[in-house]
Amino acid sequence: MSVASDVGTGPGGPGPTRRRHPAVRVLAAEIIGFRRNWRGWIMSSLGNPIAFLAAMGVGLGSLVDSGGGSATLDVEYVTFVASGLLAASAMQNGFGEGAWPVMAGLKWRRNFEAMMATPVRPRDLLAGRLLWGVVNFTGNLVAFAVVAMLFGALEPGPALMGILPALLTGIAFEAVATGYTASLGSDTGLTNAYRFAIMPLFLFSGTFFPIAQLPGVLQAVAVATPLYHGVELTRKLVLPGAAPPTVSAMPAWVHVGYLVVMLAAGWWWAARRLRGRLYA
Amino acid sequence: MAPPAVVARGLTKRFGDLTAVDGIDVTVAAGETFAFLGANGAGKTSAMRMIATVSPVTDGELSVLGLDPHHDGQVIRSRLGVVPQEDNLDLELTVRENLLVYGLYHGLPRTVIAHRIDDLLAFAQLEDKADAEVDALSGGMKRRLTIARALINEPDLVILDEPTTGLDPQARHVLWDRLHELRSRGVTLLLTTHYMDEAEQLADRLVVMDHGRIIAEGSPTDLIVEHVTREVLEVRFGTARQAESSDRLVALDLPEVESVEQLAERAIVYTRDAEATLDALGDHGLVPRGHLTRRATLEDVFLRLTGRQLVD
Secondary structure (H helix, E strand, O other), rough: OOOOOOOOOOOOOOOOOHHHOHHHHHHHHHHHHOOOHHHHHHHHHHHHHHHHHHHHHHHHHHHHHHHHHHHOOOOOHHHHHHHHHHHHHOOOOOOOHHHHHHHHHHHHHHHHHHHHOOOOOOOHHHEEEHHHHHHHHHHHHHHHHHHHHHOOOOOOHHHHHHHHHHHHHHHHHHHHHHHHOOOOOHHHHHHHHHHHHHHHHHHHHHOOOOOOHHHHHHHHHHOOOHHHHHHHHHHHHHHOOOOOOOOOOOOOOHHHHHHHEEEEEEHHHHHHHHHOOOHO | OOOEEEEEEEEEEEEOEEEEEEEEEEEEEEOOOEEEEEOOOOOOHHHHHHHOOOOOOOOOEEOOOOOOOOHHHHHHHOOEEEEEOOOEEEOEHHHHHHHHHHHOOOOOOOOOOHHHHHHHHHOOOOOHOOOEEHHHHHHHHHHHHHHHHHHHOOOOOOEEEOOOOOOOOOHHHHHHHHHHHHOOOOOOEEEOOOOHHHHHHOOEEEEEOOEEEEEEEEEEHHHHHHHHEEEEEEEEOOHHHHHHHHHHHHHHOOEEEEEEEEOOOOOOOOOEHHHHHHHHHHOOOOOOOOEEEEEOOHHHHHHHHHHHOOOO
């Protein structure tokens, strides 16, 4: 081992220009970590949709459909819920990925600090984690779509159409959650964010019933929140023929615009907060 | 001739009102082993973080491996190995995976990484543990792995922040041995420590930091010669007689004695000849209840320079 030699000029080492972008290196490292956790990942990726679709779609759905709900919705309740849950589950995963692993990286495992001793910069770390989010959430969503097909809730074509808007929702939530986590000193704030932001969004953003069912003021609140746009965009693409109140009356680009702005703002904020934390 | 590994002029780091590093001047030559000595809170870690290019310089000039940390941070870090004060290994990964991941962060091709991992496992004496999870390693093994990890990019400069803090004596000696080996290969080592024996063991040159400033600089031997004597005699007269007896000791003004430090329970006599001084005390009727003759160490230099009261 010749310790004093320059990096990149070592045996077989390509020059710096041919190297992979640092964000891709972070992704590669995430995949190595994932190889140790894939069993748990499979369990939750399949287990959650099965539990939700069985309880909400089939159990609650039979009640809704027999009570005239499907006349209002124009589709079976299980289909309505499955399309909403695609986006809502992506939000949960996005928040989860931007919360605990980031807190661990900064405070508990401090593997982010270790990364900073290499050419990886805070912005690469962030981009790499969001890239990993894309890979990870796509896997979650494909698993969800397969389960929904097995339940007869979605046809393959519509299920596939729902993956992209749900993915956008998940990544936007991961970016914002990363920024939020990087501004926290402890994980108390994460538990609170889950309890007071993610849970209400999950319940009241149109996943389980059209927001037209809410009192007027709450409707306005729901329209202002991000998951509503994720759910409506996903449902518009999964159920192209559907009309209000099954889907929103807004054009799809409003939903896309909301989520893209949220992703961009979250990305900017997270990059700033991570930089402040890691380059003190 | 390689440029100096580190050149700092008036290097300053402030956090709000707190000045952690207060205008230090340091030059570390390529291939040298250089130590920052100081109590907790003296500013060593802040100085190290600036040199490791993960902490912006507040004021002054700094060049690392001939490059500017502000503009060339990425290039500098690709040639740097960092061993932080607390191990930040990935506990969920195996020993080998920790090294692999670090190689990936450095952008090295997998074939090169695989080759280096074998060398590094041998260097760190961790071949048997290659596929063990890091969580299961002893403190000394973790430390050696952290050092091995810092070498995956074959760095020109290795920064070690308190490398042996918290290790048992065996583990410390094994680690020193590894560091000596690195040094003999020509790697520049920059370490911080509050263990004086560590600095004496390893450092070619060192600076003593106190309250963010450098208060002494030189080789361990130079510093001992400059600030204390070669030998030290510690004498205890018992609590009741201590103050009076050590006053008399000072009043004797023995020729070989350079200075006396009077403490509550003992007197520390800096002398050219400890045995002769002890005999002379006996001749003057000052027989101590207990005594210790020893070689002066950096610890004496350090305590003389920074005082004996607790800093924090």
